[in-house]
């Protein structure tokens with residue numbers, strides 16, 4: 125949570141910072157701020173969005189300076205107001221910091237600093253850190269780089285920071301532990317970002333800092349990378365980024381979320397590229413090939429994740445158990461890490477994460493690693509912390525996902541998990557050859573099938589209009605559709621603030637049925653195959669209680685068409701592929717309801733894209 129951006133070079137820093145903040149706004153949007161240096165140090169900050177910050181820069185003179193820092197905040201310590209916004213200055217006004225993360229021992233540090241005469245304007249841990257750095261710099265008479273390193277050795281918590289010192293205005297010191305930090309290398313200029321999106325159009329050369337690393341970036345001396353605890357100098361590894369700028373722009377769509385929904389045929393094509401080349405060729409996932417013996421001998425597979433990625437994990441359990449015949453468990457990372465789970469060397473842990481930075485998932489990985497489990501990660505963001513912490517794994521290659529509500533990343537996760545399960549099942553001989561061939565043929569057409577589903581966009585919009593005043597929704601699904609019902613409900617509540625619950629359809633009669641009356645919209649996923657007739661019975665039970673039924677059905681299903689109040693068709697397909705398709709109308713339904721309610725679809729209240737706090 126929180127986005128940080130920085131620049132030092134010959135360009136006008138303001139333009140880079142404000143654009144960078146817009147791109148990083150998905151990480152938090154409670155407040156934002158910018159520091160510029162132009163002989164004088166100036167800081168402007170405000171509660172609210174980056175667009176509110178821009179209003180403060182009407183005067184061109186205020187935009188001057190070739191070095192600066194910017195921050196967009198997801199509030200942790202203290203309310204989202206101007207005082208708690210970043211950047212924060214030290215007491216002398218010499219040092220300026222931007223920070224993403226949490227300093228857990230900030231209270232103890234603040235007490236020590238108060239005794240030494242420091243005072244604090246904000247409630248934030250970040251203001252404590254910048255003053256702690258200042259205290260070390262002054263008392264030990266050291267330069268900024270050393271002061272930052274000594275301070276961080278005393279700090280407990282997580283951080284991605286950038287610090288500027290007015291007395292040496294051609295340098296920025298950055299450091300990372302837990303929260304992400306990328307540095308873009310241009311011609312005699314440097315960019316800093318929580319991810320590379322602020323500098324993609326300027327340079328493709330990027331250094332991702334690892335935990336316990338700091339970079340002293342100087343226009344005079346270049347970039348020096350150091351290990352914080354051992355104080356050794358490291359060789360920076362410069363990556364050549366493959367991202368392009370279109371990925372982080374809206375491309376004519378009203379919202380990133382809508383763009384990302386419509387990008388799904390392409391995203392899934394990218395997920396399958398080089399892996400599912402043709403139905404007649406073996407699936408090729410190199411990390412599965414290499415770790416096949418581990419999978420074969422594993423006693424148990426445990427998926428760990430949070431939120432939408434947890435729903436992908438749940439579907440993963442259904443796919444893996446069906447096709448591999450191995451015991452599978454699904455865990456919320458936040459519960460798993462604080463329990464005392466029984467894990468051993470014959471367990472494979474599969475963390476799933478879009479961002480690759482989710483703090484709870486990362487902590488669970490570290491705990492499982494210590495206990496000897498083999499970690500196979502599924503991540504979207506290349507080079508992310510989770511990708512680096514796991515033993516091996518696979519990228520979803522969904523492309524940048526900016527909308528806070530996950531859509532294409534989820535679709536790519538579940539498509540990839542099905543592909544993995546088919547690959548493993550085939551290698552382990554736990555799937556019937558004819559069935560394998562049938563599914564793989566359909567799966568290779570998945571992008572076209574998704575394209576067909578997307579053509580129902582307008583119909584979904586019409587249905588959505590009817591429900592903008594509904595305070596509650598139920599989502600029901602059986603078998604492979606149960607995780608999709610959960611995901612559909614999550615999508616609706618997070619962007620439209622309508623209360624929604626997902627249930628296994630058969631559980632309805634054990635309680636939720638009491639909620640059903642004519643004011644309760646019930647979304648039921650009822651595609652042919654699987655438990656179709658049983659779901660039809662559930663629909664009849666809802667109808668008998670006057671619930672308003674929105675059914676997701678297979679193309680040409682006349683039976684449900686005649687019962688449901690609204691129906692949306694998806695192509696008839698194998699029951700393992702159907703949940704991937706069924707999830708798409710639910711994304712569209714949530715989107716259109718939220719959009720019609722005038723909600724901030726891309727930046728729902730209280731949320732942030734990458735949850736780097738516990």
Ligand code: F6R
Nearest residue numbers: 431432433477478479482529530
């Ligand atoms: C919901 C959503 C969140 C994330 C969750 C995990 O739309 O995006 O529930 O799925 O915060 O994030 P990742 O996948 O980045 O670990």
